[in-house]
Amino acid sequence: MRNLESKHHARQVARLVIICTVLFLGMMWAAIGYFATESRAARISEEQRVLGRMARMVQEQTYALISFVDYFLVAADLRFQQHPRSDPRTDPGFRVMVDNFRARTRGFVDIRFVSSDGTLYYRDDIDGQGRAQVDDRDYFRVQMQSPPQGLFIAHPVMSRYTNRWGLPVSHPLKARPHDMAVIFAAIDNIAFSEPFEAARTKPNGSIVLVHHDGSILFRSPEAGLIGKSLLGSGLWTDENRSKNDGVFELSSGTSDGLARIGAFAKVPDYPIVAIATSALDDTLREWRTKVAGVIAVGIAATLAGIALLMRLRSSLRSLDTTQRELAxxxxxxxxxxIANRRFFMQHGSQELERSLRYERPLSLLIYDxxxxxxxxxxxxxxxxDLTLKAITQAIQEELRTTDLQARFGGEEFAILLPETVLDKxxxxxxRLRARIEKTRFANMGEQDAAITISIGIAAYSSGGETLNELIARADRALYRAKADGRNRVCADVGA
Incomplete structure (x- = not known):
């Protein structure tokens, strides 16, 4: 009887194991199918998020370069309106402007002139011969229309003098000094290719700058496509052209025949779109490997646990990264x-405690x-906004790594100077006040502007003083600096 019961029990257990195994296998393969489908979509979605960040980075860098060129060309036009008899090719003051401009652009942007008859001149070309005839170039022709175009981002050209691709950005010279009708910045392709080539997804990803009319201004890698048009491609649709940014996936119609995913972002104020792409095969290579591995070991009982563990690990990493970014x-x-007031108050309180504990000096600057x-x-x-950014950057360059600069709000900023007595x-x-006074901020429109700051100082005196009290003393010193005429430094010397 016991044997029968034992066998019956064994059959039940075996039946239960079989049922459970069949159910497990069915659920496992259903899960594998779901995983293959959803993870493919997730991989593409994640890559598009990466490409979106990359497109915005390219957008920001392109905007910074073009706007800097814009400011310089406008400033040059204003200068020659004020000095119509000076020769742009030999004017020593303008030479200094150009040299500083080229230094800021690492020598990748050069300034050239075109006379009213379409002759190209470089600096020091005073023999009247010029370098080439460019009266057929669009950057010259649009400026000879009435009225002229103003700032104009032309189509890329292969220089007849340097035999390199470049992007001309031209501006009319209203005064036409010495018959120079157009000034233009020749942006060498290296200005874009150096940072963007390092950023693009390897091996088949691309970074592209496209004019609003669809012509390719820059591409990394070049692939013989600079100057070509995207009109008629799956990317350059009416829907995409109407958006400021977005993502896309193309299975056909690409310039190199590869299926691609990507993201784009329009450069504000200028007719340029930044595009970052990845080849779909490159994006899914790791996904295919994972799916092949799952299928190969699909009957392994540990697959579910491993997959769950991998998902959990990825989620925890993503959560940790998000928390760090939010912090x-x-x-x-x-x-x-730079630091905000919240961080400054936290860090400043810690520094104040350290100064008290070890009897070390500490000073605080408040500037406005x-x-x-x-x-x-x-x-x-x-x-x-541009002025505040330029001022804080200039001041940051003068500070030590142990110093802390923070924005308190509006145009008021604080600087914490550990290990610093009042005299120092x-x-x-x-030094900071003089640095800002000497700096010219070329974002004021009609001319470079001189900006000044006033600074109040307080040194930590003794135990018992709080950070708010130290700030209040520096604030009072700042108010005296303002009351005494601004552009000066005042210190609170009280205990």
Missing amino acids: AQANIDELTQ VDHFKHINDSHGHDAG AIEVAE
Whole structure:
């Protein structure tokens, strides 16, 4: 009886194992099919997010370069309107402007002139011969129309003099000094290819700058496509052209025949679109490997656990990365990319405690941009934002790695100087004030603008003083600096 019961029990157990195994296998293969489908979509979606960030990075770098060129060309036109008799090719003051401009662009952007008859001149070309006839170039022809185009981003050209691709950005010279009718910045392709080639997805990814009319201004890798048109391709659709940014997936119609996914972002204020792409095969290579591995070991009982573990690990990494990014964003001022008040108060309190514990000196600077409301009212908030960014960057270059600069709000900033006595803090403040006074900010429209700052200083005196009290003393010193005429340094010497 017991044997029968034992066998019956064994059959039940075996039947249960078979049923469970069949169910497990069915569920496992259903899960594998679901995993293969969903993970493919997730991989493409993730790559598109990466490409979206890359497109925005390319957009920002392109905007920074083109806007800097824009500012310079406008400033040059204004200069020659004020000095119509000077020769742009030999004017020493303008030579300094160009040399500084080329230094800021690492020598990748050169300034050239075209006379009213279409003759190309470089600096120091004073023999009247010029370098070439460019009266057929669009960057010259549009400026000879009435009225002229103003700033014009031309189609890329292969230089007849250097035999290299470049992007001309031209501007008319209203005064036409010495018959020079057009000034243009020749942006060498290296200015784009050097940073973008390093950023693109390897091996078949691409980074492209496209004019709003569909012509390719730049591509990395070049692949013989610069100057070609994207009109008629699956990417350059009416829907995409109407958006400021977006993502896409193309299985056909690409210039090199590869299925691609990508993202694009329009460059603000200029007729340029930044595009970052990856080849679909490259994007899915790792996915295919994973799916092949899952299928090969699909009957393994440990597959579900391994897959779950991998998913959990990936999720935890993603969560950890997100938390770190959010923590960094909470401590950084969005406009100036320096510390915000919240982080300053936390870090400053710690430094104050350290100074008290080890009896070490500590000084605090509070500075304010003079007449900043006038800048915003006269030139717009965009110019004001650019000015604040330029000032904080200039000051950051003068500080030590142990110093902390933070934006308190509006145009008021604070600088914490550990291991710094009052006399030394005054020297630092005077150096910062002089640096800003000497700097010219070329974002004011009609001419380079001189900006000044006023600075208040307080040194940590003794135990018992809080960070807010130290800030209040520096603020009072700042108010005295403002009251005494601005563009000066005042220190609170009280205990």
